[in-house]
Amino acid sequence: GIQVEQSPPDLILQEGANSTLRCNFSDSVNNLQWFHQNPWGQLINLFYIPSGTKQNGRLSATTVATERYSLLYISSSQTTDSGVYFCAVDQGAQKLVFGQGTRLTINP
């Protein structure tokens, strides 16, 4: 099956810093989603981005489907951005395959 790899596995930053999270996938996909899992375990939708670039406030994402990767950018980090960020892909059967996540810690 498709492999989804996220990097880095852990990231510790100071408040106000910028960060880039990467998601590589081993095969072509129909759908890619980025999620933030908060400390209470809730998965929050960030982006539905099978290709192209989207922005939402301090967050933006870019997916280059032909090169099989996606990037999530977080600017001016806040402590509330802490948590685990997951990338998940779907090859057309509407089944999401998740990466292992990037654990982001923002220190005040």
Add this chain to the structure above:
Amino acid sequence: EAGVAQSPRYKIIEKRQSVAFWCNPISGHATLYWYQQILGQGPKLLIQFQNNGVVDDSQLPKDRFSAERLKGVDSTLKIQPAKLEDSAVYLCASSLSSGRGSSYNEQFFGPGTRLTVL
């Protein structure tokens, strides 16, 4: 618009006992999913329903896990008997999509049920 609802939020049971989880998807969403998330890992799909029919249950341990979505709306996931390795968060998700090939299949997740098997 209300999100995906799940209950209970937490459950602690002894091994070999049975347990059931409930999920109510976003109104109008045709597709419903159950995922298992073991600590430190990403969620893994257990079963996918399209309306009240099963689309994919290839990763569901059918000797102990069962799920149903009788009227094409809410769903229950049952484990009987539970094992220690079933300790995990069970996440329910739904999407609007009406069938394979639909372009609108963004999935939305509920808060999850945290199961501890002692």
